[in-house]
Amino acid sequence: xxxxxxxxxxxxxxxxxxxxxxxxxxxxxxxxxxxxxxxxxxxxxxxxxxxxxxxxxxxxxxxxxxxxxxxxxxxxxxxxxxxxxxxxxxxxxxxxxxxxxxxxxxxxxxxxxxxxxxxxxxxxxxxxxxxxxxxxxxxxxxxxxxxxxxxxxxxxxxxxxxxxxxxxxxxxxxxxxxxxxxxxxxxxxxxxxxxxxxxxxxxxxxxxxxxxxxxxxxxxxxxxxxxxxxxxxxxxxxxxxxxxxxxxxxxxxxxxxxxxxxxxxxxxxxxxxxxxxxxxxxxxxxxxxxxxxxxxxxxxxxxxxxxxxxxxxxxxxxxxxxxxxxxxxxxxxxxxxxxxxxxxxxxxxxxxxxxxxxxxxxxxxxxxxxxxxxxxxxxx
Amino acid sequence: xxxxxxxxxxxxxxxxxxxxxxxxxxxxxxxxxxxxxxxxxxxxxxxxxxxxxxxxxxxxxxxxxxxxxxxxxxxxxxxxxxxxxxxxxxxxxxxxxxxxxxxxxxxxxxxxxxxxxxxxxxxxxxxxxxxxxxxxxxxxxxxxxxxxxxxxxxxxxxxxxxxxxxxxxxxxxxxxxxxxxxxxxxxxxxxxxxxxxxxxxxxxxxxxxxxxxxxxxxxxxxxxxxxxxxxxxxxxxxxxxxxxxxxxxxxxxxxxxxxxxxxxxxxxxxxxxxxxxxxxxxxxxxxxxxxxxxxxxxxxxxxxxxxxxxxxxxxxxxxxxxxxxxxxxxxxxxxxxxxxxxxxxxxxxxxxxxxxxxxxxxxxxxxxxxxxxxxxxxxx
Numbered sequence: 001x002x003x004x005x006x007x008x009x010x011x012x013x014x015x016x017x018x019x020x021x022x023x024x025x026x027x028x029x030x031x032x033x034x035x036x037x038x039x040x041x042x043x044x045x046x047x048x049x050x051x052x053x054x055x056x057x058x059x060x061x062x063x064x065x066x067x068x069x070x071x072x073x074x075x076x077x078x079x080x081x082x083x084x085x086x087x088x089x090x091x092x093x094x095x096x097x098x099x100x101x102x103x104x105x106x107x108x109x110x111x112x113x114x115x116x117x118x119x120x121x122x123x124x125x126x127x128x129x130x131x132x133x134x135x136x137x138x139x140x141x142x143x144x145x146x147x148x149x150x151x152x153x154x155x156x157x158x159x160x161x162x163x164x165x166x167x168x169x170x171x172x173x174x175x176x177x178x179x180x181x182x183x184x185x186x187x188x189x190x191x192x193x194x195x196x197x198x199x200x201x202x203x204x205x206x207x208x209x210x211x212x213x214x215x216x217x218x219x220x221x222x223x224x225x226x227x228x229x230x231x232x233x234x235x236x237x238x239x240x241x242x243x244x245x246x247x248x249x250x251x252x253x254x255x256x257x258x259x260x261x262x263x264x265x266x267x268x269x270x271x272x273x274x275x276x277x278x279x280x281x282x283x284x285x286x287x288x289x290x291x292x293x294x295x296x297x298x299x300x301x302x303x304x305x306x307x308x309x310x311x312x313x314x315x316x317x318x319x320x321x322x323x324x325x326x327x328x329x330x331x332x333x334x335x336x337x338x339x340x341x342x343x344x345x346x347x348x349x350x351x352x353x354x355x356x357x358x359x360x361x362x363x364x365x366x367x368x369x370x371x372x373x374x375x376x377x378x379x380x
Numbered sequence: 381x382x383x384x385x386x387x388x389x390x391x392x393x394x395x396x397x398x399x400x401x402x403x404x405x406x407x408x409x410x411x412x413x414x415x416x417x418x419x420x421x422x423x424x425x426x427x428x429x430x431x432x433x434x435x436x437x438x439x440x441x442x443x444x445x446x447x448x449x450x451x452x453x454x455x456x457x458x459x460x461x462x463x464x465x466x467x468x469x470x471x472x473x474x475x476x477x478x479x480x481x482x483x484x485x486x487x488x489x490x491x492x493x494x495x496x497x498x499x500x501x502x503x504x505x506x507x508x509x510x511x512x513x514x515x516x517x518x519x520x521x522x523x524x525x526x527x528x529x530x531x532x533x534x535x536x537x538x539x540x541x542x543x544x545x546x547x548x549x550x551x552x553x554x555x556x557x558x559x560x561x562x563x564x565x566x567x568x569x570x571x572x573x574x575x576x577x578x579x580x581x582x583x584x585x586x587x588x589x590x591x592x593x594x595x596x597x598x599x600x601x602x603x604x605x606x607x608x609x610x611x612x613x614x615x616x617x618x619x620x621x622x623x624x625x626x627x628x629x630x631x632x633x634x635x636x637x638x639x640x641x642x643x644x645x646x647x648x649x650x651x652x653x654x655x656x657x658x659x660x661x662x663x664x665x666x667x668x669x670x671x672x673x674x675x676x677x678x679x680x681x682x683x684x685x686x687x688x689x690x691x692x693x694x695x696x697x698x699x700x701x702x703x704x705x706x707x708x709x710x711x712x713x714x715x716x717x718x719x720x721x722x723x724x725x726x727x728x729x730x731x732x733x734x735x736x737x738x739x740x741x742x743x744x745x746x747x748x749x750x751x752x753x754x755x756x757x758x759x760x
Contacts, residue, residue: 026633126633186618186641190610193642194603197649200635201599203583219581223574227607230570235701238566244672251670253406253506255580255662259669261566262573269577282635289639290631292624321615 006082008040008089011065011075013105018138028125031114035139036105037061037097040081041089043143048378050093050145052136053077054153054160057228057284058276060104063096064089079359086368091375092149100135101127101283109279110211120279122208127283129156129291133163137171149378150371152176154356155323156284159291162331165308166293173378175308176370178315179356181327182301182334183292188322191231192285195224199278208279217278222269224281229268234319234352301334311341313370315363317355318348343370386462388420388469391445391455393485398518408505411494415519416485417441417477420461421469423523428758430473430525432516433457434533434540437608437664438656440484443476444469459739466748471755472529480515481507481663489659490591500659502588507663509536509671513543517551529758530751532556534736535703536664539671542711545688546673553758555688556750558695559736561707562681562714563672568702571611572665575604579658588659597658602649604661609648614699614732681714691721693750695743697735698728723750 015036023029038061043050053063055076064075064082081087081094098106101124109124140148151164151172158180164172184192199205199220206213230238242261257263297303312335316328325346335342345366349355355363395416403409418441423430433443435456444455444462461467461474478486481504489504520528531544531552538560544552564572579585579600586593610618622641637643677683692715696708705726715722725746729735735743 026631183624185615186622186624186639187610187615189624189639190606190618190641190645193639193645194606194610196635197606197646198578198603201603223578223581223603226570226574226577230567230574235565235567238570242566244563244566244569251406253666255576255666259566259569259573261570265570265573266577286633286635 006084007078008065008082010068011038011040011062012067013038013061015105016139016142018135018142020138022131022135024125024131025128026126030107030125033100033107033135034105035097035100035107035135037095037139038063038065038075039096039143040064040094041092043093043145047145048147048149049091049375050095050140050143050148051087052140052148052151052164053081053094053096054132054136054151054157055096055099056153056155056157057281057288058272059157060102061096061098061106062104064094076357080364080367086364087152087371088375092371095139095143097136097139099127099132099284101280101287103277103280108277109208109283110277119209119211121211122279124279124283126286128287129159129163130167132160132287133167136160136164137168140171146171148172149374150174150176152178153180154178155180155353156288156291159288163291163293165310165312166305169307169309172310174313174370174374175310176313176315176367177328177331179317179320179323179328179353180314180331181323182294182330184288185327189289191227192289195227196282196285198223198227199282202278205278208282210278216273218273221273221276221278221281222266225272225276226265226269229265231322232353234321234350236319237350237352240350301330302337305331305334305338305340308335308338308340312343313366314342314344315356315366316344316346317352317363318346319350320353320355322353386464387458388445388455388462390448391418391420391442392447393418393441395485396519396522398515398522400518402511402515404505404511405508406506410487410505413480413487413515414485415477415480415487415515417475417519418443418445418455419476419523420444420474421472423473423525427525428527428529429471429755430475430520430523430528431467432520432528432531432544433461433474433476434512434516434531434537435476435479436533436535436537437661437668438652439537440482441476441478441486442484444474456737460744460747466744467532467751468755472751475519475523477516477519479507479512479664481660481667483657483660488657489588489663490657499589499591501591502659504659504663506666508667509539509543510547512540512667513547516540516544517548520551526551528552529754530554530556532558533560534558535560535733536668536671539668543671543673545690545692546685549687549689552690554693554750554754555690556693556695556747557708557711559697559700559703559708559733560694560711561703562674562710564668565707569669571607571702572669575607576662576665578603578607579662582658585658588662590658596653598653601653601656601658601661602646605652605656606645606649609645611702612733614701614730616699617730617732620730681710682717685711685714685718685720688715688718688720692723693746694722694724695736695746696724696726697732697743698726699730700733700735702733
């Protein structure tokens with residue numbers, strides 16, 4: 001097996017169990033839970049070079065590298081993380097973790113309930129960005145990391161990074177929030193609601209207890225993902241990628257695939273329905289909806305961000321209409337009001353929200369130089 | 381019963397049967413068909429004051445006024461059409477027609493098939509913008525109208541108005557296309573595809589033959605409409621209308637209605653599923669996808685519009701991202717290349733695509749003055 005140059009190579013997921021009960025924001029208490037995570041690079045002597053990567057809606061702990069038994073399964077941010085890459089694993093110790101409530105190995109709706117021996121299903125409690133950050137802090141304890149050099153994420157991952165600076169200001173030196181927002185817009189909540197209803201109304205959902213029926217609400221997951229994909233791209237990038245090309249050169253008057261974009265969306269939907277869990281999808285969209293640190297400050301984001309002491313890097317992309325540059329600028333303004341050190345880059349990109357996952361040279365150059373600065377500052 | 385001032389008052393739908401076979405663009409031939417229509421005002425002596433209104437995705441022939449037995453069912457463009465209104469029925473004879481394949485009385489998927497005695501269902505042939513225009517021309521013949529003073533529509537209705545000028549250039553003096561486009565963008569096709577899949581994958585769809593199963597694919601229709609509604613509004617107007625207000629003041633951690641926008645979308649979806657037909661929805665989204673007069677001219681819209689002789693008024697709305705001003709300007713440029721008389725108004729409006737249905741003073745002033753000009757020119 002050949003490994004790509006600058007790849008972290010073959011990686012292995014690890015699992016850690018926490019026995020201490022965890023009370024969630026929703027009021028429920030989990031008696032204990034497990035988190036699945038991966039690490040790349042080496043933790044240095046004084047544990048000052050750790051970077052936590054927080055994942056978005058459909059992400060996981062598998063951030064970089066490949067698996068020995070599945071060499072095509074490359075981590076979702078592999079283009080960014082590795083020896084010599086913008087987040088250089090020769091210098092930094094990088095951690096990816098599957099969030100609580102997830103469907104890639106951490107305790108979640110598909111996990112067996114300790115009392116009933118059946119999957120939690122719809123009884124799994126609601127989890128929030130704040131809860132995730134608390135569990136990530138337990139993972140940091142476990143790994144012997146008192147303070148992260150950086151916590152970084154895109155989209156929902158950026159919300160977690162931001163929340164770190166409020167919940168554990170003394171434990172994070174730099175926050176990197178990419179294509180993120182201080183809270184979802186009404187339109188975003190509306191899209192989430194359609195995606196949720198697609199799942200909730202699928203007859204195979206069985207009130208969230210589909211596991212015991214031996215089915216999955218694949219129709220709902222497919223629709224949710226198709227819709228999501230439209231909003232992760234820009235109008236222009238869809239036009240550029242697929243145009244109005246007719247599969248058969250002319251209209252064949254059917255509901256089969258006529259236009260190339262239909263083929264793309266159906267493929268993405270099919271694929272997603274095979275690997276993602278509907279209950280995790282529902283929980284995660286609600287976590288997105290609920291995230292709003294300014295809420296208890298009457299909408300005053302600057303007041304909400306007052307506890308933060310970290311340095312910040314915000315990045316947005318010109319054609320991202322789901323988490324537009326204007327949303328990142330709201331965060332920048334609120335941070336500046338708090339006299340924090342803030343860097344902000346608005347990257348020209350045709351690719352919409354998806355840009356945060358892509359190999360855009362300008363974007364990667366910004367991250368490279370920012371991590372170089374972190375390296376000089378925090379990793380002795 | 382009191383009728384609003386400037387209302388056309390109580391109206392009645394009429395029905396006309398055409399026995400001549402109609403060969404559609406898809407190749408199928410209907411042995412005959414019926415159209416349901418309404419008229420407001422009086423046709424003048426030389427039949428020079430007729431205005432045809434073409435409806436969009438969910439519209440109907442009920443454009444203005446109310447029904448005696450249902451005084452709350454006001455026509456969908458009632459704010460525009462009536463005595464003293466921008467399209468003044470004291471001067472013009474206005475016609476609304478339910479398109480072929482529709483679900484408000486014209487021959488469509490719910491109509492009984494003449495041979496089987498069962499509803500056509502999924503066997504109803506695909507209809508296109510061009511087919512609709514042909515049937516509308518038969519209706520004009522029936523009413524004794526050789527040439528329309530104007531053909532007008534918004535969104536998909538605007539596409540029909542445009543197509544009139546190509547299919548029957550000698551039969552239309554003015555084309556008024558509002559919030560329209562020369563063809564759907566890739567993103568628009570993508571949204572249509574999600575809405576279609578929601579219906580096609582609903583177990584109650586039964587391959588389009590749900591009528592005989594005594595059910596309707598309500599889940600699919602609800603999802604399609606919820607999604608549609610998001611795209612008919614603007615991000616700003618959603619924020620303005622619903623914000624992030626939590627129903628119970630704080631998160632109650634459930635998938636019930638938490639945010640006001642969820643309540644709005646669910647209501648709109650429920651309502652739509654009760655009055656609209658899924659097969660008509662599918663046919664109409666495909667008619668939208670397929671409309672592309674420039675296709676057989678290698679994408680050269682100016683070449684495609686060469687047959688047109690009408691005067692044109694194009695109107696677009698600043699925050700309409702489904703049929704953006706840029707799309708109307710494409711049409712304007714192609715018409716100007718053909719040295720036609722074109723007026724174009726880009727109306728500042730916060731309300732997105734829906735603006736074409738709303739009572740925006742600047743928009744209505746443009747239409748009022750344009751119809752005054754038509755009146756002077758064409759109605760002797």
